Amino acid sequence: MGSIDPPNRQFTVTIIGAGVGGLTLALGLIRNKVPVDIYEAAPDFKSTGFGISMGPAAHRALTLIDPSISKAYDALVTTHADSPGYESFRRTWFELVWTTADKCGEVMTNLKAKTLGQTSVHRGHFLETLIGCLPPGKVQWGKSLTEMRETAQGVSLRFEDGSSTVADVVVGCDGIHSRVRQHMLLGEPIRPQYSGMYAYRAVLDMATMIEAVGERRARVATMYMGHGGYVVTYPIMRAKQVNVGLFKLSSGWEHDTWVRLASRDEMKRDFGHMGDAVRSIVQRIETPSQWAVLDIPHMSTYTRNSITVLGDAAHASTPHQGAGAGQAIEDVHVLAELLGDARVLRREHVKAAFHAYDAIRRPRSQWVVSTSRDMGHMLSLSLGTVCPGEVELKHRLNERMALLWDLDILGQADIARRVMLQHFSWIV
Incomplete structure (x- = not known):
């Protein structure tokens, strides 16, 4: 049996940020034969940071994005x-x-x-292993974004070192202080909040x-x-x-x-x-x-035309549910599945994929942000004027964790794909 030719993609995905979200997205896209460029503001890689945890749903998603990611995580994981x-x-x-x-x-x-x-891994060690899974030189270091502007040709990007490029589509994975988000939502300034x-x-x-x-x-x-x-x-x-x-x-x-x-x-x-x-x-x-x-406050959208954001750039959360990194991984799985679909060939198709990603991922990830704040109060025995009894507290905790952990990962991506294909019918 002859090999199946890869899809004739007429776009490259430009990823801003080489953190957990950016690197796992890159690996998922490369696995699906989607061309990728990665730009990172840091001058070079430094193995720093605290531990990060993955809940069961995100842990299941790692293998689905790319087996090399789960292999890297499990090689470093503490249980x-x-x-x-x-x-x-x-x-x-x-x-x-x-x-x-x-x-x-x-x-x-x-x-x-x-x-x-x-489960937990040291963030720096995990990132170092993920970088090792990428083709050599794939991450361009020292590229701090200063300007982003949409044009007929694509998305014009300018960096602090004076260099520039025109991207077909952009995914901002640049964290809670995201410059991609800042440029994407000029009329809706979203800033980190205490x-x-x-x-x-x-x-x-x-x-x-x-x-x-x-x-x-x-x-x-x-x-x-x-x-x-x-x-x-x-x-x-x-x-x-x-x-x-x-x-x-x-x-x-x-x-x-x-x-x-x-x-x-x-x-x-x-x-x-x-x-x-x-x-x-x-x-x-x-x-x-x-x-x-x-x-960060809830955003009205995670995407605009050929630009989208994921992870902390879209929905940075408090850590009280241990779900922040996991939400980035859930984002990545959905987006990699959509952009990796063999029918996604042009920028117009990517816009439909971004719309579907926003429609499916924004409600759940923003729910996580809200409920994480609530969890902080729950663990601090400070839920309004009446503190729930022990039985009620156990019930709330178990119900909350089930919603976080028992997500149908494949089902979420399938729903997003159906939404994307509905939008394909609008493309001329």
Whole structure:
């Protein structure tokens, strides 16, 4: 049997941003024989960053986008099974523990997925592996976008280094401070906004964490729920270290930058009422950083003509559901399936694909942004004037996670494809 010729694509997809969204999209498009260019503002690659987590739905999508992505993730991933004796927690996302005076230290619930629970990788290591999966030289570094303008020929792009190009179509994967979004929605300025919480972040060695809270609490991903805030800990780096986040409700952010150096005394002030375990964790964090927890307002659209945005550029979320990176992966799966369809050959077809992507992905991803804020309040025992009882709280949590985790990934892409093909009928 002879080989099937690849589709005669009359367009190249220009990706702005070489983060998780941009790189996974590039791999998914290349797999589907779609030409790709990638521009990244950073001068070169640096393996920096904290851990990132993927929920079950996003984890299932990795293989569907490109098996090399799931292979890269699984080669680096930390799960509960990396701690000998804790294999039975493989399905656990987090254990939720009370810090209120009457129940301090008691486990409220063990949130479990149907298959794989808590997973995390070091962001920098994951990106480095993804870059290695691309053809050599595919990422053009030091390309900070300064101007974007649509013309009859395509999308004119100008960069800070003085270079320029004309793209057929553009996908902005350039994060919460996206310049693609800024240029795309000139009449609708969408800027990062303070979400009503700030956080302290730190990484502790596993041995230090065991000393602080004991073996089980150190090795099992835990959320400590308290009045006015909560604390999250989970193992990373194959259970050699523990990622720590301490989240505090606060109506305002009074600092000039979104990130600042903080002190242990500030943490004690914010979390000293949350029991011995939390106080012990705080005592072992020597140089904490304090971060304003941001998201972005809902946008009226994720696309305009030959331009679209995905991931944090479209729907940056607070981290309270561990779903931000996963939403980018869900975006990528839908967009790669649409643009990779053999019937998508011209720029006009891409516009229909972008419309379908927006129609399907915007409602779900914006729901995640809204419910993530709600989750922060839920974990901080601050849901209006009446705090739900334990049974109601468990019900809300399990219902929420099922909606996040049990998505029909293939079904979502199929619906988007049907929407796209309906729009094909309008193309002359």
